[in-house]
Amino acid sequence: MKTDPVIQATFIPSGEAGASAGLSFRGVGVDVIADKEKGGGEIDIWLDGVLVNSARLAVENLPRLGGVTVFRSGRLRAGTHSIRVVRKTSAPVALDGFQVYQAA
Numbered sequence: 792m793k794t795d796p797v798i799q800a801t802f803i804p805s806g807e808a809g810a811s812a813g814l815s816f817r818g819v820g821v822d823v824i825a826d827k828e829k830g831g832g833e834i835d836i837w838l839d840g841v842l843v844n845s846a847r848l849a850v851e852n853l854p855r856l857g858g859v860t861v862f863r864s865g866r867l868r869a870g871t872h873s874i875r876v877v878r879k880t881s882a883p884v885a886l887d888g889f890q891v892y893q894a895a
Contacts, residue, residue, distance in 0.1 A: 806881045813875035820892035821874050823862040825885060828855040832882030836862045837875040848884060858887055869894050 814821075823836055823846070831848030846861040864874075878884050 808878055808880050810878045810884075811875055812886050813873060814889050814891075815871065815873045816889070816891045817869075817871050817893075818891040819867050819869050819894050821864045821867075821872065822860045822890040822892075823874070823876055824858055824887040824890060825861050825876075826855060826857045826887060827853075827859050827861075828883065828885075829853075830882055832884040833879040834861075834884060834886075835877045835879055837877065838864060839872050845879070849882070860890075 821838070823834075825834070825846070825848055827848050827850045829850060831850065833845060833847050833849075835842055836844040836846065843864070844862050848861065850856060874889060876886055
C-alpha cells in the first residue's frame with residue numbers, strides 16, 4: 792500500500808463534548824493521529840457511520856506525545872469512505888490529522 796501525505800485537521804476550539812472533525816476519502820485504509828498529554832480527553836472514532844473505536848488521549852508521567860497513531864482501520868474495500876472523530880468529554884483533545892492509504 793502507498794500512503795497519501797497526512798491530512799491535517801484540528802478540533803474546533805470548543806471545550807464541549809460532541810465537537811467533531813471528519814473526512815471523506817478514497818482509499819483502502821486510514822489512521823487517526825492525535826497528541827497524548829496529561830489530562831487529555833477521550834474520542835470516539837466512527838468509520839462509514841459505525842462506531843469502531845474509542846481512544847483515551849491521557850498519559851501519566853510522560854511529556855506531551857505528538858503524532859501518535861491512536862487508531863488504524865486495517866484493510867478497507869477500495870472506494871469512498873468517511874471517518875469522524877467525536878470529542879467525548881470537555882478534557883483537551885488535539886487531533887493532528889488523518890493518514891489515508893491507497894492501493895498499490
